[in-house]
Amino acid sequence: MRIDVVTIFPDYLAALDLSLVGKARRTGLLDLRVHDLRDWTTDRHRTVDDTPFGGGAGMVMRPDIWGRALDDVLGGPPAQSRLVVPTPSGEVFTQRHAEALAGEEHLVFACGRYEGIDARVAEHYRAAGVPVSELSIGDYVLNGGEVAALVMIEAVARLVPGMVGNPESLVEESHGAAGLLEYPVYTKPPEWAGLEVPEVLLSGHHGRVERWRRDEAITRTSARRPDMIEALDPATLDKHDLRLLAELGWAVADGRLARTPA
């Protein structure tokens, strides 16, 4: 997979040399390049922004400079590259987006600063046939798109086949196909600070461990993310799941799970 990041702070992306993403870069699994937007400026001061039309506070990033940069970096036939624009006004990035992006051949991240990138940039590339994703990493505002790009690149890269040593570890994770949060995890020592690892995990009984983990995942999701329980398809749940959910205050009504009235 190829990923390009265009930013006015290339050093921000140095973290991509570390850990599994860094290793994937070194082994050639991931071809990741970071570009300085200012390399496409033409003035002495390497200016990338200007005042907003219509007035108001702050500065806006100029479309002509972004256009020159993205024409170069997107390169090739448009269908092979996707432009990703991190923005707090985008769709909220989820594991589903990460899965979809991991299937792309080439991603180009355009990191905004100031009040953001002139809106014509996304409009222009969409009209030219380039798939464009405007994505937010959550309902808060950062100073720039670099941290958002780091978040998305890490979430996407770990789904690229060969990136994570044991692909089994991706299967039961939070936000996976089961639509649940992950169960609590434990390691040695079996007793620490007066707290013991649940006995069932030491039993060696595979079936009981599986059932306990699923029950914990359902219980945790019900307490922390009731929106995820509401989104479950009851047809994918077994009798035991439905009994546990009833104990936790959920019932199936009109083909979906809803809180039972208190």
Ligand SMILES: C[S@@+](CC[C@H](N)C(=O)[O-])C[C@H]1O[C@@H](n2cnc3c(N)ncnc32)[C@H](O)[C@@H]1O
């Ligand atoms: C200060 S923000 C601009 C905010 C913009 N004026 C608004 O209110 O929507 C500057 C840049 O940070 C990035 N950014 C800020 N918050 C973000 C978020 N929650 N998700 C993704 N990118 C974000 C975007 O690249 C954005 O262009």
